[in-house]
Amino acid sequence: MYQYNAIDQQLVNDRVAQFRDQTRRYLAGELTEEEFLPLRLMNGLYIQRYAPMLRIAIPYGLMASYQLRKLADITEQYDKGYGHFTTRTNIQLNWVKVEEVPDILAELASVQMHAIQTSGNCIRNTTTDPYAGVNAGEVADPRPYCEIIRQWSTFHPEFTYLPRKFKIAVIGSKEDRAATMLHDIGLHIVKNDAGELGFEVIVGGGLGRTPVIGKVIREFLPEKDLLSYLDSVLRVYNQYGRRDNKYKARIKILVESMGKDAFAELVEQDWQVYNQDGALTLTPEQIEYAKSFFSSPDYQDFGTDLPAIEQSLQDKLATDSEFAAWYAHNTHTHKVAGYRIVTLSLKPYLQIAGDVTSTQMRVIADLADRYNFGEIRSTHHQNLVFSDIALGDLYELWQALAEYNLARPNIGTLTDIIACPGFDYCALANASTLNIVDQINAHFEEVDYVHDLGDLRLNISGCMNACAHHHVGDIGILGVDKKGEYWYQISLGGSSKQDAKLGQILGRSVAMDAVASTLDDILQVYLAERQSEELFADTVARIGLEPFQARVYRDNATSEA
Numbered sequence: 277m278y279q280y281n282a283i284d285q286q287l288v289n290d291r292v293a294q295f296r297d298q299t300r301r302y303l304a305g306e307l308t309e310e311e312f313l314p315l316r317l318m319n320g321l322y323i324q325r326y327a328p329m330l331r332i333a334i335p336y337g338l339m340a341s342y343q344l345r346k347l348a349d350i351t352e353q354y355d356k357g358y359g360h361f362t363t364r365t366n367i368q369l370n371w372v373k374v375e376e377v378p379d380i381l382a383e384l385a386s387v388q389m390h391a392i393q394t395s396g397n398c399i400r401n402t403t404t405d406p407y408a409g410v411n412a413g414e415v416a417d418p419r420p421y422c423e424i425i426r427q428w429s430t431f432h433p434e435f436t437y438l439p440r441k442f443k444i445a446v447i448g449s450k451e452d453r454a455a456t457m458l459h460d461i462g463l464h465i466v467k468n469d470a471g472e473l474g475f476e477v478i479v480g481g482g483l484g485r486t487p488v489i490g491k492v493i494r495e496f497l498p499e500k501d502l503l504s505y506l507d508s509v510l511r512v513y514n515q516y517g518r519r520d521n522k523y524k525a526r527i528k529i530l531v532e533s534m535g536k537d538a539f540a541e542l543v544e545q546d547w548q549v550y551n552q553d554g555a556l557t558l559t560p561e562q563i564e565y566a567k568s569f570f571s572s573p574d575y576q577d578f579g580t581d582l583p584a585i586e587q588s589l590q591d592k593l594a595t596d597s598e599f600a601a602w603y604a605h606n607t608h609t610h611k612v613a614g615y616r617i618v619t620l621s622l623k624p625y626l627q628i629a630g631d632v633t634s635t636q637m638r639v640i641a642d643l644a645d646r647y648n649f650g651e652i653r654s655t656h657h658q659n660l661v662f663s664d665i666a667l668g669d670l671y672e673l674w675q676a677l678a679e680y681n682l683a684r685p686n687i688g689t690l691t692d693i694i695a696c697p698g699f700d701y702c703a704l705a706n707a708s709t710l711n712i713v714d715q716i717n718a719h720f721e722e723v724d725y726v727h728d729l730g731d732l733r734l735n736i737s738g739c740m741n742a743c744a745h746h747h748v749g750d751i752g753i754l755g756v757d758k759k760g761e762y763w764y765q766i767s768l769g770g771s772s773k774q775d776a777k778l779g780q781i782l783g784r785s786v787a788m789d790a791v792a793s794t795l796d797d798i799l800q801v802y803l804a805e806r807q808s809e810e811l812f813a814d815t816v817a818r819i820g821l822e823p824f825q826a827r828v829y830r831d832n833a834t835s836e837a
Contacts, residue, residue: 284388292381295318324370330369330372330380332391338653342650348634351637354373361622364443392431402425407608413450415473416448417448418465444461444506452772455745456481457776460482461490472499476495477497479491481528485740486526487742488531501552504554585614599674602674604727605686615665616667618662619687620662620682620683625691657692659687685727691720691726698736702738704739706755707756707762707764712792729812732812735751746770746779749779752779753765766783768821783821797824800827805823
């Protein structure tokens with residue numbers, strides 16, 4: 277992973293000192309709330325419903341074990357002993373004190389972490405595939421390009437006050453595990469007919485009040501032109517994006533209003549006039565330097581021992597059904613023989629999705645050191661990943677994870693729920709979400725039933741800002757406030773994958789206590805209508821909404837116009 281140089285460290289240290297003084301002046305009454313607002317947002321500090329919240333950056337979701345241990349220490353000293361992982365692969369502390377935030381930032385700086393650009397109208401944390409570098413189907417490892425973008429965008433003076441926040445995601449494989457089509461810019465690493473590496477460029481995706489799927493504006497951008505072209509996209513957005521209405525300020529609105537082709541032409545003109553073959557053109561040396569931080573670990577060559585290792589694993593799978601269920605759902609094929617990718621579920625039964633305690637953090641860090649070359653990855657789905665687990669270590673690892681409630685075999689299933697904190701924490705939320713997660717978990721606690729449903733993404737947001745991406749869940753749930761009561765609108769058929777599409781609203785919202793039973797109705801229709809092993813998404817696409825509506829709304833007592 278990338279290591280700070282002296283310049284990086286000095287920049288972060290200087291920011292800590294700067295914010296310490298700004299906080300002192302605010303607490304002394306020398307800065308008003310209005311004056312302090314943009315300063316705290318530049319450092320990831322929000323004021324939520326009950327307490328301040330600090331969002332800490334985890335660039336492209338990659339952490340070292342010592343960084344996770346530092347986060348554990350911080351949560352115990354300055355918070356309530358846990359953190360919350362988000363869909364941008366960052367971590368949030370929900371109970372900090374304003375006067376202690378500079379001390380937290382200083383602690384973070386000691387392990388090359390910060391909260392810079394985790395808020396505000398700037399380029400946010402660049403995200404990627406949590407299987408980057410270990411996925412056999414990858415064209416190239418996207419992490420070096422994420423790091424190049426991070427270095428270019430951090431403290432960039434032209435992009436500090438954009439019309440609105442700006443999000444970038446990069447992937448290197450056809451399978452999209454980073455929701456690139458929902459980003460302001462999505463980048464897919466591709467090769468042209470000559471075998472040259474480059475990027476397919478998607479612009480104008482986003483959710484919230486106006487959900488939009490991104491559009492391809494360039495099918496092939498040469499590798500060397502990555503930053504120069506991104507710079508032109510941002511320049512056009514900075515010039516033409518609206519600043520009079522924050523709900524119409526995202527680049528998705530600009531692209532929709534002027535049209536994809538017109539927007540692409542403006543970018544091309546700017547690039548050719550100002551940036552093509554200019555100072556931002558990447559040299560082979562710069563690209564190789566970025567790649568040097570993401571070299572493969574010292575994998576063991578198992579040689580002739582591999583068949584015996586694989587047989588031992590098969591024996592354990594055959595004799596331990598719980599281990600077999602975990603292996604089937606929480607592990608994934610690795611590009612190196614003798615290794616497996618493992619996902620740690622942060623969706624335990626009747627606990628908040630994405631939360632992890634300080635004790636769990638230390639356990640995960642210790643296990644990463646023992647089994648995974650000291651590295652941990654956070655994911656878009658609010659889970660964690662060990663990317664390099666030897667087959668012979670899987671059983672012991674599973675036992676250790678299970679002891680600390682990190683091995684629920686539910687990855688990619690109904691109960692692997694993406695959920696925002698909702699009204700219980702967020703000042704913007706219209707309805708609670710965590711009670712709905714508990715209700716769904718309690719209703720669908722039968723593991724075999726959940727596994728039989730297959731690959732199914734359920735996302736729950738507490739307001740139309742869509743922090744949990746409800747628009748693109750196979751099943752999406754949006755909490756709404758109706759005359760002081762919480763109701764829940766359901767949509768079907770969304771996807772954040774390579775076939776990204778927005779779900780369709782099923783109909784009238786349902787009462788709070790009827791959400792799980794309504795889902796049960798929806799799933800009963802699916803089980804009755806699916807063909808062979810057809811996935812939920814395919815069944816919805818084939819039969820449409822009408823059969824689901826007929827089942828759900830047969831009793832109007834559970835719904836409201």
